Amino acid sequence: MKSSRKFQNVVIATIVGWLVLFVFLPNLMIIVTSFLTKDDANFVSLDFTLDNYLRLIDPLYLDVLLHSLNMAVIATLVCLAIGFPFAWFLARLPQKVRPLLLFLLIVPFWTNSLIRIYGLKIFLSTKGYLNEFLLWLGVIDTPFKIMYTPNAVIIGLVYILLPFMVMPLYSSIEKLDKSLLEAAKDLGASKLQTFTRVIIPLTMPGIIAGCLLVVLPAMGLFYVSDLMGGAKNLMVGNVIKSQFLNIRDWPFGSATSIMLTLVMGLMLLVYWRASRLLNKKVELE
Numbered sequence: 293m294k295s296s297r298k299f300q301n302v303v304i305a306t307i308v309g310w311l312v313l314f315v316f317l318p319n320l321m322i323i324v325t326s327f328l329t330k331d332d333a334n335f336v337s338l339d340f341t342l343d344n345y346l347r348l349i350d351p352l353y354l355d356v357l358l359h360s361l362n363m364a365v366i367a368t369l370v371c372l373a374i375g376f377p378f379a380w381f382l383a384r385l386p387q388k389v390r391p392l393l394l395f396l397l398i399v400p401f402w403t404n405s406l407i408r409i410y411g412l413k414i415f416l417s418t419k420g421y422l423n424e425f426l427l428w429l430g431v432i433d434t435p436f437k438i439m440y441t442p443n444a445v446i447i448g449l450v451y452i453l454l455p456f457m458v459m460p461l462y463s464s465i466e467k468l469d470k471s472l473l474e475a476a477k478d479l480g481a482s483k484l485q486t487f488t489r490v491i492i493p494l495t496m497p498g499i500i501a502g503c504l505l506v507v508l509p510a511m512g513l514f515y516v517s518d519l520m521g522g523a524k525n526l527m528v529g530n531v532i533k534s535q536f537l538n539i540r541d542w543p544f545g546s547a548t549s550i551m552l553t554l555v556m557g558l559m560l561l562v563y564w565r566a567s568r569l570l571n572k573k574v575e576l577e
Contacts, residue, residue, distance in 0.1 A: 356527070363525070368457075371450055379462040418435045457506050465498070531545075
């Protein structure tokens with residue numbers, strides 16, 4: 293009994309130590325650095341200032357934030373449009389087939405996402421496989437340009453983040469009570485009415501969770517916009533990377549990182565509030 297309790301204490305202490313060392317302290321350093329001043333000799337000087345946060349209101353950086361949010365929202369909507377039918381089809385397959393398809397969905401995670409983006413870049417380039425195939429079919433006369441455009445960035449984000457949308461949607465759809473669908477059909481509801489009034493409300497937790505799992509990382513995937521969009525399609529992650537690695541302005545990079553974290557926290561708060569409202573509505577009904 294004592295040995296078991298000691299083992300539990302060791303495990304808990306290890307987990308807490310890990311979180312403090314690799315989560316709490318780095319984030320604390322970022323918060324503190326965001327209020328300091330840039331120093332060319334030592335990276336930062338211990339002069340307290342709020343200028344780093346005031347610079348975020350600058351139209352240049354505000355445009356980058358709005359552009360990132362716009363790209364992330366579009367990628368999320370595309371993932372939802374593709375992921376919902378896929379998750380519905382997956383949840384309606386026989387139980388023996390589902391594990392195989394779920395396995396195939398997860399397999400890409402075994403390969404580094406940066407390598408996959410390079411592969412997608414080769415596929416979509418002017419002399420890539422897609423253009424070569426369309427030219428061979430005679431669909432197009434000259435290769436069309438996809439790379440280094442906003443559309444290329446969105447394609448890259450969808451390619452990387454689609455599984456994050458499918459998994460929570462699949463979980464919600466799988467738990468959907470089929471008797472409710474049959475009841476809606478017996479009461480004379482059309483397929484559209486059943487979808488909008490029964491399926492969507494019951495799967496809303498999965499929809500919101502999937503959207504958050506896509507939109508939050510989409511704003512920070514700087515290497516996707518670097519490789520697929522070029523210099524004209526910057527994301528917030530690109531600003532943070534350049535401030536830390538190129539410009540060496542650690543305080544402003546920290547402030548930008550904190551701002552992105554606050555935006556993500558606000559979205560998580562919205563998700564929590566929406567989940568509570570949906571649960572109360574279900575309980576009242």
